[in-house]
Amino acid sequence: MGFQYVIVCFDVKAEKFRFIDGWYIHQLINYKGKLGGVNLHYEQHSEWNGGWYIRELRLWVLEDVEKQEWSKYVYPFWENGYRNPLSVVGMTMTSEIVLSETWGSRPYNVFYLSPERKTFQCVNFQGVGAKHEKFNHCGIVYAFVDHVEDLSVNDAKQLKSSIYALDRSLYV
Template sequence: MLCRPYFTELFLTRSLARPRLLFGVLSSDRHVEWLFFSSPQPQNPYEKSSLVVASKFHVKISRDFCRYMCRCSYASSLLYFQGMQISKDDDDTVPMICNPITGQYAILPKLSRHKQRKSILGYDPINKQFKVLFMAYPYCDDYHKILTLGTGNMRWRNIECPLTHDIFNWCEGICINGILYYLGRPTDESSYDKGPFVIVCFDVRSEKFKIVDTKFCWLSSDLILINYKGKLGRINLKYASNGGFPLELCMWILEDVEKHEWSKYVYSLWDDSKIVKVDCNFSVVGMTATGEIVLSIDRTSKPYYVFYFSPKSNSLQSVEIKGFGEYLEKLKISGRVFAFVDHVEDLNVNNIKQLNSGQLRPK
């Protein structure tokens, strides 16, 4: 019964009804390691003046896997690490895909030619296929490659892109309804009229690229790409002082990919009686399916908070993640916190062939 399609669909439907916040802590105190937690995601966070939800620890990727600082990308319940060190005796790194809840992982074929590189995980919801898009930096002839996961003979294939460009390494890409979006910088003079940077759209299913110009949008180091109700959104934060509230949230929504049409919204976020007083930096981590923009504190802390902002009602609410900071403090671990909204368990993901090569254990 557990393997029958209707059970998988029922399980996923129920999981979608109760999505969770996924937290990844990248520690570098004594050695580099990742720890993964999750917590319930309140569906109506503005109904109460104060909210507390419990966190749950899942798995740790120890220093045996990640001796170097390694960022990750997220798509459809899975995390992708572009460079993990598997062997203690070998400094070479390999790409790895991981289920942060179950601890299942798989090592992917490595590309050793390019020392500077960027790769992003994407998911095709129609064919239910995961693919990894690889880009070397700076631009070269075999700049773009693609790897389809779950095939009998996984190998990197060359693909062509109509625009020669370099990727912005500091801004993570995002996959929305089978389209990968990331920031690029044109490297040929004929493309300068598109602006200082562009949004590159990659269709995971057809493996075709499109370019969206961003003439009327500014670039800053705190820019993040989000899923805004199925559309691409870009958000910048501006602090009135050195961290904390109030702050200004500027959001651009890509209304039409073909016409390169954007809409702009600006919001001021103030702390009031419902908001805990904090003096630190935040990151926008995404927008929930119900329309709340979620902000999280950049670094580990006790207590630890996330903030929900509703553009519709212009409301801001703080939520304490109970047990998160306490657990890390007990282990004497601190570091950078990454969060992902609307995380759900999908049996199709848990059972795919590419996740059968290993198991990470909670520690």
């Protein structure tokens, strides 16, 4: 017997619960004011020694709560898929679904999928996970959507030293 997934809603005004039948949704998101769910669909790749790769992103949007009607949208990845594990970070204010690599790697990639514009962008960061390479393992990386930091630092050494100070505290 497998798991059955349910989404529980609470109507504050009526003080009542509602249960929405669900299936496995990797991450719930707010999709333009509606409940959305994102799944990453994996398949085995024969050329990668039986390894798994991400073939497509599936977006489910709850169109009608009463009738429990969902719309499904499928966004394929590259022809050969993507091999590194990804996490669904969430959705930006500009309606882009953000995915990031689960583990620190060189380079570390963050992906932005815009369903409206039908674009898929990759931004990579150099040096993320570099300190873990000497230990032959990767560290988990947590990413957040729409976080804004004030980077108007006049002295670049201050910015650099504050990052290293935080990094050293993790290994004490």
